Amino acid sequence: MSVKFKQWLATCLLLASGITAHAASTKDCETLTATGNSEYPPYLWREGTNNGLLGANRAIMDEIGKRLGIEIQLVDVGSWARAQETLKTGQIDLLAGAFYTVPRIQYMDYVYPAFLNTTSVVWRKKDNALAYTKQEDLIDKSVTTVINNSFGQAFDEFAKDKLDLQYVTSLEQALKMLIHDRTDFVLYEKNPGLAYADTLSMSDQINALEPAISSEGLYLTISHRSACNTGTLRGLLAKVVQEMLQDGFMQEALQQSLKDWQQFSQSRS
Known part of the structure; x- marks a missing residue:
């Protein structure tokens, strides 16, 4: 086997492995995990039964996932401090609502524009x-x-x-x-x-x-350590957030959640 042939074969194997890895990564990113401040009505609050979260930000995450054709699993991981830590360590892909601060850009990317204020x-x-x-x-x-x-x-x-x-x-x-x-x-x-x-x-x-x-502004963010954090995904998220702002979905979600929280809190009293 000639040296050139060995080099060509090695290149082909490398390209093939890269394609396989990319395909696996794309498949893995058909589902994203997200969390947020679970004591944050009407934006987010604990459902109380299935470790889930309700509120305007939940409706917004669901709609983003629907428009992009991906599943966004929004879960309650505990306190707001804990939610930020899970994003920082890459255990969670997305944070469903955060203010912009300089310390936070050290471990997460912001999706512009803000989806609520x-x-x-x-x-x-x-x-x-x-x-x-x-x-x-x-x-x-x-x-x-x-x-x-x-x-x-x-x-x-x-x-x-x-x-x-x-x-x-x-x-x-x-x-x-x-x-x-x-x-x-x-x-x-x-x-x-x-x-x-x-x-x-x-x-x-x-x-x-x-x-x-x-x-x-309240922003959607993505962890630096998320395997799904690519320029392509950030661009798609930014595009769909802008579209949802323009068609009024964000404010509709907020107004509906104000009503939902009132009903939810009354049911607990």
Whole structure:
């Protein structure tokens, strides 16, 4: 066997193995796994029966999968901190909703544009006389939020430099601290805060204050360690997100989920 023939044969075998590997990879990526913040109504909340999640982001993930012809399995992996960790380590492919921050781009790619926008506010007990008219009013106060929560790059930097934040594992815990005067303020998003306050019968005891501390886009992201993270997939995801924004699907999903959460919370009371 000549040297040239051996080289040609080796090249053919290499190409064949590459084609096989690509085919296997494509097949594997017909199903993607996703997770998100499971205490985040009306965007996401625990179904309570089958380790599943409900909400606007669930409807959006299902529709993205339908339009792309792939299955997106949205699962509850626990806390928001745990959800981010599973994406960081590549155990999960997609995160169904995250703000943009510089630390997060170290381990995940953002799909543009944002599929929804959400506002974060300062929560205060109604009988608390402490003033809040600007973010500087939070300095030297007792302020609480949820572990690994973000309010966008600008406010995160302010909080890191100026505030002594307390972190708890859930929004419910933070709001109960507020009610029992164990913290002056709670930082969290407006819609999920309103939803939980209603569920916990706290709506008449706490206020969402103005001005908001941030208004941020909610993005679909994909793990750097996902075997399915390719330029092709990111391009397809971006295209379908844009189409869904243009045809109004995102806002329809949000409005429907506001109604669904109300029914869900009433059924539990």
